[in-house]
Amino acid sequence: MTYPDTYYSRTRADRAERAPLAASLDCDTVVIGGGLAGLTTALELARGGQAVILLEKESVGFGASGRNGGFVSPGYSTGGDEIAARAGREAAAHLHRLSIEGMDYVRDTISALKIEGTNPQPGILSVLRYEDGDGLKAYAEKLDRDYGYRLEFLDTPALREKLRSKRYFQALRDGRAFHMHPLNYLRGLAREIERLGGRIFEGSEVTACRLDGAEKIVSTARGTVKARQVVFTTGGYTGSLDGRLKRAFLPIATYVMLTEEAPDLISRVIATRDAIGDNRRAGDYYRLVEGGKRILWGGRITTRAASPEALARELRREMVGTYPELAELKTEIAWSGLMAYARHLMPQIGERQPGVWHCTAFGGHGLNTTAIGGKVVAEGILGQSDRYRLFKPFGLVWAGGMAGLATAQLTYWKLQVQDWWRERAA
């Protein structure tokens, strides 16, 4: 079983292992990559009656899907205005509704399949590190008006009742969003795919693909799969398998740490079971786990994988800066993961030639969007809808290679400086 050492791999409920592909098999659709995008696509295809095979290089959930913060909320990695600028207002509104549907899909799937160990907990607080109550209220009113989506406004005293930090001013609470254990969730999806007759092979890196012709052939070290449809869902872990995909997005690393157990100390400063995220670009996000015994704290992005230990020190500095009372709280474990970002910051979803699909580049907002991405791709393959076409304005554009990575890092630093100035002015 190849999982990195994370809080999630330590606490996974289901420890089943799957054999590598070692035969020549046929199916309707072969899915490459066992993250949430691949698993959701495969599940929806299996539900639609297809014979589906999923090939995963390591173990299902080895990538970002099994290592993330566990926040499930509406939206994408970029804002509504940027989406509208490229796709138009109406399409942007449709896309936002899809992102809400994706969030609801995850919640409903957990409850319909009774997936063990997911611990879904409602409530995400989006907090401001400077004064702008009016801006937050205006944003909440707009969401209510446009989508009937309700958020609760918290002023500074109400927020500081829950979070005892001088860094925070106002907040919006989303009671429909939730947080959960993502690795247990996706392992529940894998089990359901198999219960419906789908087949999953782990330790099965796809090393070659023949994509021309009606019948596609994908190969691993010890086997092949023939299928009429292929779906690429390899995310930030995409190697050199497919040049066009590799050039279309950039792998960006981000970091999470888990504290030691200290329920009494933690409850003195964090008096809520809601998950918390601040509104900076690549800001802090954290939540209590194990009934409030520990904090799982995430943040930071880098374009070159830094050591998790060095980044854990930075995350700790953020945590103690926010809550000085936690100065003695130790970090027990830290890890990193790779997200895939396209230049337009939106998911890349579609059929690039007959029978060749991609569903990827979900960035740092992947839990709801992989769910809806997998669903609309499966609907497209099954001929049930063409909702996947809504993502057409966000194609496989070149992400800029090494220069793109350097630009991403510079942009991040620039945004960090802007955030810092805004807070100094608060």
Ligand SMILES: Cc1cc2nc3c(=O)[nH]c(=O)nc-3n(C[C@H](O)[C@H](O)[C@H](O)COP(=O)(O)OP(=O)(O)OC[C@H]3O[C@@H](n4cnc5c(N)ncnc54)[C@H](O)[C@@H]3O)c2cc1C
């Ligand atoms: C640390 C971290 C925190 C995050 N926090 C959140 C959060 O709180 N909320 C949120 O919404 N989003 C969050 N995200 C983003 C979210 O996790 C991702 O957008 C999402 O999981 C991407 O899913 P995916 O299926 O596209 O890719 P992945 O989960 O990365 O899956 C890709 C899979 O493809 C496999 N693969 C690659 N190449 C091959 C090959 N040739 N053959 C076979 N298999 C292959 C890999 O091994 C991998 O398992 C976070 C991401 C990270 C890294």
